[in-house]
Amino acid sequence: MAGMSKKVFAGHAVRHARERLGLTQMDFARRLALSPSYINQIESNQRPVTAAVLLAISRTFDLDITRFGADDLDRIVADLREALADPVFRGLEPTLQDLKNATTHAPTFAHAFLRLHGAMRRLEERRAAQDDAVISVAREVDGGAPPDEGRNLAPYEEVRDHFHYIDNYVDGLDRAAEERNAALDLFARDDAVGVLVQHLRQRHDIVVDLAPADQPDAPLLAFDRHRRVATLARTLDRASQAFRLGALIARFEQSEAIDQHVIDAGFRSATAREVCRLSLQNYYAGALILPYRRFARLARARRHDLDLLAAMTGASVEQVCHRLSTLQRPGEKGVPFYFLKVDRAGNVIKRHSATRFQFARYGGACPVWNVHEAFEQPSRTLVQLGEMPDGVRYLCLARGTSKPAIRYGARERRFALGIGCEVSYAGELVYADGLDLKSATVAPLGVNCRICPRTACPERAFPPLDREIVLDPDRRGVVPFSVRD
Numbered sequence: 001m002a003g004m005s006k007k008v009f010a011g012h013a014v015r016h017a018r019e020r021l022g023l024t025q026m027d028f029a030r031r032l033a034l035s036p037s038y039i040n041q042i043e044s045n046q047r048p049v050t051a052a053v054l055l056a057i058s059r060t061f062d063l064d065i066t067r068f069g070a071d072d073l074d075r076i077v078a079d080l081r082e083a084l085a086d087p088v089f090r091g092l093e094p095t096l097q098d099l100k101n102a103t104t105h106a107p108t109f110a111h112a113f114l115r116l117h118g119a120m121r122r123l124e125e126r127r128a129a130q131d132d133a134v135i136s137v138a139r140e141v142d143g144g145a146p147p148d149e150g151r152n153l154a155p156y157e158e159v160r161d162h163f164h165y166i167d168n169y170v171d172g173l174d175r176a177a178e179e180r181n182a183a184l185d186l187f188a189r190d191d192a193v194g195v196l197v198q199h200l201r202q203r204h205d206i207v208v209d210l211a212p213a214d215q216p217d218a219p220l221l222a223f224d225r226h227r228r229v230a231t232l233a234r235t236l237d238r239a240s241q242a243f244r245l246g247a248l249i250a251r252f253e254q255s256e257a258i259d260q261h262v263i264d265a266g267f268r269s270a271t272a273r274e275v276c277r278l279s280l281q282n283y284y285a286g287a288l289i290l291p292y293r294r295f296a297r298l299a300r301a302r303r304h305d306l307d308l309l310a311a312m313t314g315a316s317v318e319q320v321c322h323r324l325s326t327l328q329r330p331g332e333k334g335v336p337f338y339f340l341k342v343d344r345a346g347n348v349i350k351r352h353s354a355t356r357f358q359f360a361r362y363g364g365a366c367p368v369w370n371v372h373e374a375f376e377q378p379s380r381t382l383v384q385l386g387e388m389p390d391g392v393r394y395l396c397l398a399r400g401t402s403k404p405a406i407r408y409g410a411r412e413r414r415f416a417l418g419i420g421c422e423v424s425y426a427g428e429l430v431y432a433d434g435l436d437l438k439s440a441t442v443a444p445l446g447v448n449c450r451i452c453p454r455t456a457c458p459e460r461a462f463p464p465l466d467r468e469i470v471l472d473p474d475r476r477g478v479v480p481f482s483v484r485d
Contacts, residue, residue, distance in 0.1 A: 010049050011042055011043040011044055011045040011049075011104070011105070012043075012045075012104065012105070012106075012107045012108075014039075014042055014043055014049065014057070015043040017057070017061070017063055018039075018043075021061060025039050025040055025043070031060055031061075032053070032056050032057065032060055033056075034053070034056075044105075045104055045105055073100070073103050073104060073107065074356055075164070075165065075356070075358070076103045076107060076110050076111070076114070077096070077099045077100055077103050078356075078358045078390075078447075079114055079358075080099050080102070080103065080110060080113070080114065081096075081099060081451070082358075082360070082447060082451050083113070083114055083117040084099075085450065085451040085464070085465045086117065086121075086465060088120075114161075118154075118157065119154075154269070154272075155267070155269050155271040155272035155275050156272075156275055158267060158268065158269075158272045159267070159272055159275045159276045159279055160351065162265050162267075162276065163279065163352060164351070164352065164353065167328040167354045168325055168326050168328070168352040168353075168354065169326050169327075169328040169329065169354075170261065170280065170283055171329065171330075172257050172261070173250070173254060173257060173258070173261075173280060173283055173284045173287060174283075174287045174292055174326070174329065175292075176253075176254060176257065176284070177246075177250075177284050177285075177287035177288040177291065178287065178291040178292050178293065180249070180253070180288055181287075181288055181289075181291040181294075182291070184196075184199060186288070186289070186291075187290075187291055187294050187295075187313070188312060188313045188314060189314070190314065192238075192242045192289070192314060193238055193241045193242050193245065196208075196242060196245040196246065196249065197245065199249070200230065200245065200248065200249065203253075204228075204249075204252050205228055206223075206228050206229070206230055206248075206252075207227075207228060207229050207230070208229075208230045208231075208232065208245065209229060209230070209231050209232070210231070210232055210233075210234050211231050211232065211233050211234055213234065215234075216234070216235065216406045216407065217406075218231065218233045218234070219231075219233060220232070220233050220236060220240070220244055221233070221244040221245075221247075221248065223248065230245070230248055232244060232245075235406055237316070238314065239289075239314060239315050239316040239319060240316070242289055242314070243282075243285045243286070243289060243319065244285070245285075246284065246285030246286075246288040246289055247278075247281040247282050247284065247285040248281075249284070249285075249288065250280070250281040250283075250284035250285060250288075251281055254280075254281075254284055258277055258280045258281065258284075259277075261276075261280060262276050262277055262280070283326070286319060286322055286323050286326070287323075287326070289313070289314075289315055289319065289323075290313060290315055290319065290320070290323040292327065292329055292332070293332070295313070295323060295327075296327050296332065296334045298312065298313070299324060299327070299334065299335075300334070300428065302430075303428060303429055303430040304324065304335065304428065304429045304430065304431075305430045306320055306321065306381060306397070306399065306419075307381070316401075317399060317401065317417070318341070318401055318417055321337075321339050321399075321417050321419045322339055322350070322352070324337050324339070324419065325337045325338065325339035325352045325353070325354060325419065326352070326354075327354075328354050335421050335425045335428055335429070336354035336355045336421060336422070336425070337353075337354060337355065337419050337420065337421050338351075338352065338353035338354070338355045338357040338359075338394075338418070338419065338420055338421075339351070339352045339353070339417070339418070339419045340352070340359065340371070340417070340418045340419075341415050341416070341417055341418075342365070342371060342372075342415065342416050342418070343413075343414075343415055344375060344414055344415075346364045346365060346372070348360075348365070349415070355394070355420075355421060355422055356388075356390070356392055356422070357388065357392075357394060357420065358388065358447050359447070360447045360448040360451075364448055364449075364461070365447075365448055366445050366446045366447065366448060366449070366452070367449075367459045367461060368386075368443050368444060368445055368446075368457070368459055369384075369386065369396065369398075369418070369443075369445055370382045370383075370384035370386075370396055370397075370398040370418075370443070371396070371398040371416050371417075371418035372398075372416065373398060374398040374399055374400040374416035374417070374418075375400055375414060375416055377400065378399075378400025378401070378402065378414065379400070380399075380400075381397055381398070381399050381431065382397065382398040382399070383395070383396070383397060383431045383435065384396040384397075384398070384443055385423070385435070385437065385440050385441070385442050385443065386420075386442065386443040386444075386445040387442045387443070387444060387445060388445050388446070388447075389445075389446055389447075389452065389453050389454065392422060393422065393423040393437075393442065394420045394421065394422055394423065394445075395420055395421055395422075395423055395425075395426045395429060395431065395432055395435075396418065396420040396443075396445075397418070397419050397420055397429075397431055398416060398417065398418050399416070399417045399419075400414065400415070400416055400417075401414075401415050401416070401417055402414045402415065403415075423437055444457065449461045449462040449463075449464070450462050450463075450464060450465050451464060451465060452464060453467075455467070455482070455483040455484075457479075458477075458479060460479050463483060464483060467483045467484060468483070468484040469482070469483055469484070470482045470483070470484055
């Protein structure tokens with residue numbers, strides 16, 4: 001069985017599955033024709049879960065055995081390592097094995113710790129920004145942004161983490177979108193927008209119109225509930241129009257499934273729940289335009305050529321990248337990609353990962369990463385072979401994208417897209433052609449400077465939080481300090 005070459009200790013997952021089924025260990029063992037003591041040893045991580053047991057659980061209880069792997073635990077361990085690099089924990093540095101033990105035996109506690117640390121970081125940032133808050137109040141008086149705008153960061157982070165831990169794949173919505181696409185015969189059609197407009201009119205009595213020409217600043221989509229009119233901005237290209245209409249269809253046809261997903265996720269605030277609803281509507285839109293099986297087959301056949309896939313489907317390169325990062329359907333998984341979108345200031349606007357690639361939860365990204373170079377060469381797809389501190393190598397692609405200015409004096413909005421996979425999958429990407437993966441120069445990547453263990457990096461912006469720095473008044477290198485190993 002693929003993926004079972006190493007021992008899998010997944011007692012937490014087995015226990016969680018059993019409890020959701022409402023079974024005792026004795027009943028669970030009896031249904032599987034196993035001894036209760038064996039089940040107890042598995043749940044307490046005294047014994048690994050074998051392939052035979054996983055298959056028995058899958059067949060007996062119709063559960064997805066791919067969710068019993070160690071990938072989620074690896075992510076939690078990486079997040080714990082980053083959190084524990086905070087100076088507040090100095091002198092209390094647990095070993096990697098300690099973190100693995102804690103995560104394996106008490107994953108819920110590990111999540112609680114990360115949530116608590118995130119709350120502490122946000123509180124510190126709020127306190128440090130008190131002067132800015134005063135300015136924001138003044139701006140509010142003058143008609144500017146509301147002073148509590150920064151408080152919305154926590155819900156967005158909570159939703160982002162939620163999608164991170166479910167591999168950015170939502171099975172029910174994905175399959176529903178695929179069925180709707182087939183019913184509308186929508187895949188790769190030049191008139192996709194027209195098909196969606198007709199569907200909204202016939203199925204939901206909604207008229208779609210364009211904003212007046214004298215309203216260049218109109219919202220991307222505005223829906224008038226009373227008149228049943230959806231108005232699209234004239235600035236949207238056809239791919240973006242189709243996406244916005246797909247999200248509107250999700251609002252009316254998938255509201256129950258979306259609400260249930262939000263309830264099951266257990267978000268702490270009403271704002272986080274609303275953010276997740278919007279994210280799920282957008283997820284459905286992407287799956288509607290690029291249905292799972294047909295797009296996955298096309299992506300493999302065209303070896304994940306981003307420009308070619310965009311041209312053949314009518315989607316944008318960004319939509320193609322985003323969709324590739326979601327192809328994680330159990331039993332039909334595509335290449336596991338990471339995907340992110342950053343602005344010129346280095347702010348991460350989107351981030352998803354079906355890989356072990358770790359994004360920084362706080363602070364900027366690694367300056368060695370080619371995603372930053374995409375702003376300098378926006379028309380090219382940049383290719384980089386990178387290695388993270390854990391020794392895992394990735395084929396990293398980066399591409400620039402932009403939103404044009406709509407009037408003189410306005411700024412063009414530029415972004416960089418990053419997408420990549422582990423080198424073991426590189427042969428399935430056209431971008432690896434001609435690249436000698438064994439002898440090519442490998443870029444030493446990190447999560448970000450504050451937790452990066454690479455002491456000799458000439459592009460280091462900040463000293464690591466968990467290492468002592470050394471300043472020599474008689475020597476001045478590219479980086480003004482050295483890091484004690």
